[in-house]
Amino acid sequence: MRKQIVAGNWKMNNDLAQTESLITSLKSQTKTSNAEVMIAPTFTNLFQAYQALKDSKIEVIAQNMHFAANGAYTGEISASMLKSVGVETVILGHSERREYFGETDQILAKKVDAALANELRVIFCFGEVLADRKSGNHEAVVESQIKNALFHLEASAFKNIVLAYEPVWAIGTGETASPEQAQDMHAFIRKTLSNKYGADVANSVSILYGGSVKPNNAQEIFGKPDVDGGLIGGAALNADDFFAIVNAF
Numbered sequence: 235m236r237k238q239i240v241a242g243n244w245k246m247n248n249d250l251a252q253t254e255s256l257i258t259s260l261k262s263q264t265k266t267s268n269a270e271v272m273i274a275p276t277f278t279n280l281f282q283a284y285q286a287l288k289d290s291k292i293e294v295i296a297q298n299m300h301f302a303a304n305g306a307y308t309g310e311i312s313a314s315m316l317k318s319v320g321v322e323t324v325i326l327g328h329s330e331r332r333e334y335f336g337e338t339d340q341i342l343a344k345k346v347d348a349a350l351a352n353e354l355r356v357i358f359c360f361g362e363v364l365a366d367r368k369s370g371n372h373e374a375v376v377e378s379q380i381k382n383a384l385f386h387l388e389a390s391a392f393k394n395i396v397l398a399y400e401p402v403w404a405i406g407t408g409e410t411a412s413p414e415q416a417q418d419m420h421a422f423i424r425k426t427l428s429n430k431y432g433a434d435v436a437n438s439v440s441i442l443y444g445g446s447v448k449p450n451n452a453q454e455i456f457g458k459p460d461v462d463g464g465l466i467g468g469a470a471l472n473a474d475d476f477f478a479i480v481n482a483f
């Protein structure tokens with residue numbers, strides 16, 4: 235049985251006081267869900283968030299990290315630094331990192347290696363832009379993003395990898411992939427994994443969907459057989475909306 239996961243990616247939102255207040259609201263949500271629940275606050279608030287949630291069922295995860303262990307990389311954060319404040323999972327390859335910070339498949343392969351070497355779990359993001367979808371290239375683009383960043387790994391590495399399909403045209407736009415579009419792509423991703431690593435690995439990896447998941451569409455999207463959860467942006471900034479999505483399982 236694959237893990238079901240709902241992760242809130244807070245992006246560059248919420249200062250310390252706002253983080254504490256949102257965490258207080260999250261902790262007051264008592265309904266239990268079948269899904270693993272995670273939130274990704276900004277770096278400066280990871281330690282406080284971890285302290286506030288370490289005895290809860292909500293895991294605090296990071297939005298990014300550098301591949302080097304330490305050194306002259308001004309403004310960057312390493313895997314061991316994340317681990318030292320309680321983080322055990324890191325998001326890598328988000329389209330905003332690719333687009334605004336020049337993260338290539340080659341850089342991401344190094345980040346994945348560094349995370350796994352430090353025993354961090356990776357939520358690896360990828361997805362096509364609108365032009366790729368319109369030209370029918372979306373599967374080829376996604377396949378190359380996965381191959382270039384992950385296919386140097388041994389099969390055993392995939393027990394610490396979660397995939398997140400986030401079509402760029404659906405992020406923050408209010409336009410979501412239809413449940414059928416999400417299912418088709420997730421099935422394609424699983425087939426791509428199966429061709430390389432075999433069905434056992436492919437069937438054990440959780441594949442999340444991200445891109446304008448809201449309380450009113452989560453259930454339909456999560457109801458698809460190859461969709462194992464969601465990576466939530468805007469709706470994760472509101473405790474009621476986030477838990478409505480979490481409880482869609």
Ligand SMILES: O=C(CO)COP(=O)(O)O
Nearest residue numbers: 243405406445446467468
């Ligand atoms: O980028 C996302 C999560 O990583 C999705 O963001 P939205 O839910 O705001 O579209």
